[in-house]
Amino acid sequence: MTTTVDATRMLDRDRGLDLLRQMTLIRRFEEKCVELYSSGTIRGFVHLYIGEEAIAAGAMRALTTEDAIVSTYREHGHALARGIPARAVMAEMFGKVEGCSGGRGGSMHLFDLDTRFYGGNAIVAGGLPLALGLALADSMKGRKAVTACFFGDGAVAEGEFHEALNLAALWGLPVLFLCENNLYAMGTALDRAQAQTDLALRASSYEMPAWSVDGMDVLAVEDATRAAAEAVRAGGGPHFLELRTYRFRAHSLYDPDRYRQKDEIRQWVQRDPLSALKERMQAEDRLTDDDVAAIEQDVTAEVADAVEYAKAGHEEPVTSLTRWVYSDDGARP
């Protein structure tokens, strides 16, 4: 079943502006990253979230500060929407000490325990077992927290996906599985990777409530996430959401993107979640051109400030190379 937007909530202008600002921040932040990557300031692998912003913006708005997040290497959007300062994320991309992972993680490993953001994980499906453990710890400690675990459609083929969904359901763990189905795992289309292409059906085979959501509709994502998270929080055990989306850019800034039809991309770009929300708000007279201009200005300034902050940041001296291999040198929490 696909959730439908509850129209009464649509009337909330602040909510719309908030979501629009969030998605715009992610979009502009990543556009800046592309620039900085071309100029060689940002290195390594960079996986853009452009086109998928509605999921991070909508889902995070439905979660509380008590909840825990487990993410992937395509996590700039998750990190920003969770509230990690753009400064700390950008500084991490620069590899500076001021980065949210001290410059040791880079784009694929953004961490922030203050917001219970347990990191980008660069092993496909590698984060799912971690999510079970976080949820188990919270439930053993009697916390009412939900662990939200993001992963892509490609992860569904991994053995760890199966082991994790079975164990979560078997133990009734408070995990919310958020599958970002953008139809491709690098160059491999969903139907060339999965015998069962209905991912919600796949998840429900573990006796876990699962449904699909239009991942290009930020309001639908927020509503579905809230409903599922509440069910999990209420003791309903793990839930699964398939968020149908599409990445507008290549898999990573390395990828020439030879495997997708230009037409397919064009069609999805027409469903750009930012434009979609704008149009909807405008249609309901909830958004003025000034609002949009203000958001753009505001967000551009935030990104520029983040870049300045990152530039001004410090490089860790090589003398402390082996720091954090063990906690002895101060990491013990």
Place this chain on the structure above:
Amino acid sequence: MTTTVDATRMLDRDRGLDLLRQMTLIRRFEEKCVELYSSGTIRGFVHLYIGEEAIAAGAMRALTTEDAIVSTYREHGHALARGIPARAVMAEMFGKVEGCSGGRGGSMHLFDLDTRFYGGNAIVAGGLPLALGLALADSMKGRKAVTACFFGDGAVAEGEFHEALNLAALWGLPVLFLCENNLYAMGTALDRAQAQTDLALRASSYEMPAWSVDGMDVLAVEDATRAAAEAVRAGGGPHFLELRTYRFRAHSLYDPDRYRQKDEIRQWVQRDPLSALKERMQAEDRLTDDDVAAIEQDVTAEVADAVEYAKAGHEEPVTSLTRWVYSDDGARP
């Protein structure tokens, strides 16, 4: 759906005698193994098949010599029913050069490429990926062979199970998955290991035909296996059978079996597949006491002969310890 026995075939006395003899051979062979284990002649891990004989006997009778077999560490029954001489199997248990694996494998690693028996595998679910490859090779070579892959209910929780079923279905490989559901994985009952306890339903979530069979009814097993194997052979892609059974003995000769109710065991023992077949044949006047006596005598002689053969076998000299680590020394096929 559960398959029903086609009564007309029941009239075939030879079939009944053949199956009864096969099951009796496995039963007596393993009873002898217990003796030899207690006396220290057989060492290592020994996992008894007693109670599950109907599966090996029924399934193997439905397969052809072209077909390939992948098995587990509980494979004495599979090996004997496939036609590996009791002598070679017993010699392997003794660790003799004359054993079907040259004494290097032991109880858990019976191999015989003449019958395309690709071995007992002691890593739970470790054999499933091998089965895909055997099937892929056969299909690429244009052979009409089926790869029959045995594994237990416990294997269903492993990531490799998921990866293998998905890949087999995705690539339409000629694999017949034979899941011996004896309700326990060592001390862990099915419902304490699987969120989805209907294993045929689990398998069908991969878009593969799957059904459950009474694994205590040798005729039902043979018929279901034949139907499934024919479908696979005809190009129907992978099929899955859940064979419902029970092990009458402990997990291994190490296991004190503290975790099962004596009552449960008693109830299942009343469904002993050997007695069940005998009663059915007797009820239809297809079996005389002399037949039973003849089979027992014949089988006892075969087992005794196997033991003599194994005793007379040779111990590999330690000078050839590192033989077969690489093929240089002659293994190249």
Place this chain on the structure above:
Amino acid sequence: MKTTYREAIRAALADALEHDERVFLVGEDVGRYGGCFAVSLGLLEQFGPERIRDAPLSESAFVGAGIGAAMAGMRPIVEIMTVNFSLLALDQIMNNAASLLHMSGGQCAVPLVLRIPTGGGRQVAAQHSHSLEGWFAHIPGLRVVTPATLEDARGMLATALDDPDPVLIFEHASLYPMTGELADDAGAVDLDNAVIRRGGTDISLITYGGTLPMTLEAADKLQDAGVDAEVVDLRTLRPLDEKTVLESVARTHRAVIVDEGWRSGSISAEISARITESVFYELDAPVARVCSAEVPMPYARQLEQAALPSVERIVAAAREVVGTHG
């Protein structure tokens, strides 16, 4: 008090579960079954299914779950039934447990304890006889310990649980029935130092875990042959207590390393390399190694025995090194 290696570990587990509510045990058949080596027998009845958790056959998922629970402040003890199955969880161990602290710039400590029975010698053949503890010691971010005595079986767990980082405790299956005297007040032991189990002046026999008993036996045999051997128990394979090893070799000027791992690329090679690097000019003879033959373990008894280190092979190697073929 008279006890066994198995009971000592069980007592350590019970202690930890009793005194720290953050501690729980998870693994295959650790509860209802009592542990495949009966180590956790009775703990389920004592502490209940919440804290003695039977897991399905899903090594990667429950090891990863242990890592996640550790990150969130629990003190999980995860048992992998045997090292032979640890390969299925190796991605979680190397890419998560060992890396998270560093990847997160010091935020994500992983106070996880993994208990892993290891070793060969029981005729369970190629897939069930691995000795990979030295191999795991290659991974930065992990601490790898190998209790070889009742004291260490009793005391290493508590210290491991106090460690903010992941600790892998490898229990050699052949040691479980080992019986002996243990002080009633035996408790936590350090995980930092190798220990000299037997003093000697002629040669240093360096070993750990399952091969300690046979190495001590070899030392006695050597004594009869007039060779006074010192026996060093590494105890911790990562980080190595280089100091104790080097000082011993600097005293005896000769060394034989005994290691059940396959020879090439084993921890014995690392120790040999470090000895050469640090006390080369103290050596009176090349460092020798007694390891397992480089073969997937065969089932046949005589072949398996020939593949494993033995008192005879240790004695022969030591005599070769001291040059006393008397």
Place this chain on the structure above:
Amino acid sequence: MKTTYREAIRAALADALEHDERVFLVGEDVGRYGGCFAVSLGLLEQFGPERIRDAPLSESAFVGAGIGAAMAGMRPIVEIMTVNFSLLALDQIMNNAASLLHMSGGQCAVPLVLRIPTGGGRQVAAQHSHSLEGWFAHIPGLRVVTPATLEDARGMLATALDDPDPVLIFEHASLYPMTGELADDAGAVDLDNAVIRRGGTDISLITYGGTLPMTLEAADKLQDAGVDAEVVDLRTLRPLDEKTVLESVARTHRAVIVDEGWRSGSISAEISARITESVFYELDAPVARVCSAEVPMPYARQLEQAALPSVERIVAAAREVVGTHG
């Protein structure tokens, strides 16, 4: 002919696919995408989806399928996208590929070729920068090779496919763009011998794979400093060509091993141990090692560079060993 390491491997793949119908390539994104390092670009169009098989993210399943296909007489080439993901298939590699021949008493040979890009240096951080080829070389039953030149990139695959046993070919990702001249008739090369890439009399620099280029550069720098260094390229890490290494060290009496793996328990330790065991009395100085720092690879450029072997570190280590600090 002018070519690159990447193109040389592609040519070797095309050759094999053309001349042996038992050969096929399977892995993640080897087809439609062209391989994540563009090694197999164009092969799908040339050989079709039956023989250039894109696999889902299921490392254990498709590596195991390769093993099974090899047992049944095919000659599969399985690509694991990078070594970082090979841990997910390690059970299949150690417990099946490396063990089946022996476990079956010589019946089940596994003529499988695994191609595995490896190595760090591209700022892709802790989970994507492993150099585990030396670690894999610990496993009996496997052959582990590390092409470091255009000739070996072009020629090792054919020989690996002819081998009746599993061969792991580790391609260091930093070598793919390496450009140079390759004979038009370049073909199969042996996998048995280490090769001296540069003759020298003062010291032996022993290395393999990704660190060969910097080691040769270091040798030139050392020449300027009056040190005549010999450079040995191991080429095959298992089984090791001990003879070539030992003969070189016996001539130069000094050795530095350069290895991108983490230092403790790396293949460099094994080589050091073997040198001590065999030519101890020929050594004029302790054997030294230049390895990667024992740290999960950090993202920050200066930290990663400090963690990896470098020309400077090799030169410094060599000068230390020859004692010429001039």
